Amino acid sequence: MVTNWARYVATSPLLRDHGLVCLGAGEQSEARTGFSGRRIESHALVFVSEGAGAYQDHRHGRIEFASPAVIRVPPGRVHGYGPGPDGWTEHWLLLEGVTVPALVELGAFETARPVTRLARTPAELPALFAELRDLLDSPRRSARLETSAICLRLAALAADVEIRPDGAERTAARVLAALRETAADRVDVAERARRLGLSPAALRAVVQQAAGQSPHEFIVTTRIERAQALLAGTALPVRVIGAAVGYDDPAFFSRLFARKAGAPPTEFRAAHARRSPGS
Missing domain, CATH: 1.10.10.60 (Homeodomain-like)
Incomplete structure (x- = not known):
């Protein structure tokens, strides 16, 4: 069972200007409420590991989907998403930095398709988010570097486990x-x-x-x-x-x-x- 948690952190200008910064992360188990009309100034990456629900924005309309899936939202896009009546389990991440354009190019943030079904829920997902939570709580200076590395691994999972149909x-x-x-x-x-x-x-x-x-x-x-x-x-x-x-x-x-x-x-x-x- 995923523990419900959320952490937000102030940006690191040095990491932002030269790498990747995690601005926030969290997990929700059996979530039953969503939201609409939200606009954020960072990239959002949301893994849905259990359940089903919908995503919506003005560009793509309403997209219904079932887990496992990943939602990608670019900065400035007004959007909403949330679980169906049976709830879902989600793991979310907010990112910014000069590395992000490379992640977009490599498919981690393919904004033309805001929702992508996954072939499977990545086995590493729970452990990576548990490590991320501990790092976001840590006062160590090196924790921000380790957080950046975890975020890169999560972005790679979002880019690499996409379903490809018909063999x-x-x-x-x-x-x-x-x-x-x-x-x-x-x-x-x-x-x-x-x-x-x-x-x-x-x-x-x-x-x-x-x-x-x-x-x-x-x-x-x-x-x-x-x-x-x-x-x-x-x-x-x-x-x-x-x-x-x-x-x-x-x-x-x-x-x-x-x-x-x-x-x-x-x-x-x-x-x-x-x-x-x-x-």
Whole structure:
């Protein structure tokens, strides 16, 4: 049984301007009342783990839903939500900070869909909110940093456990695994789609939904991450590593690597290579 609680905290300007701040959090078990016409100046994230109810705003109208689900509300939106007659259990979070736009981009606050059904109630949810409550009560300075970390984990849960209909989750896993395995192949997106039995448009839709990137971006990211591992973990020449991950032109590979990794291959290796003492 969830313990009913609510905590509100003053913002931390330093965390707000450089990271993520939890402005409030709480839980309600078997709640039977809701509200309407509310407008807040922070992002709200509400997990509904048991029961059913409805959400409403002027943009989307009334949305009825059953648990498990997550409600996402952006700042300034007049809205309301509440349980049905049998009540529900909710876990809510108020957030602000420069990290929030990245969370929006990564799907944690997909404001085009304010209510999303979840495949399952995240098993970590009760423990994370219990830890969050203790941290919000703590006088320790480091507690605010730990609170920010918990909020990031909760945002990731909201972004990652969405239901995908008709076996699409299995399809996405198969497609991404195949793209990773063949990332170094010198073929275009149309050929990759053909190998997977998909149209190019279908491949783009699957990868965008699952990874938040186009297939080309996903391939490039996979290649650069492999190159980073090879630069840090081997003594292979840069040109050999470039060819191994799919780039035959060493100059193009070095420019691309620098743009994606933030430093040229030689500088990355100097900073990250593991060396034995005295080498």
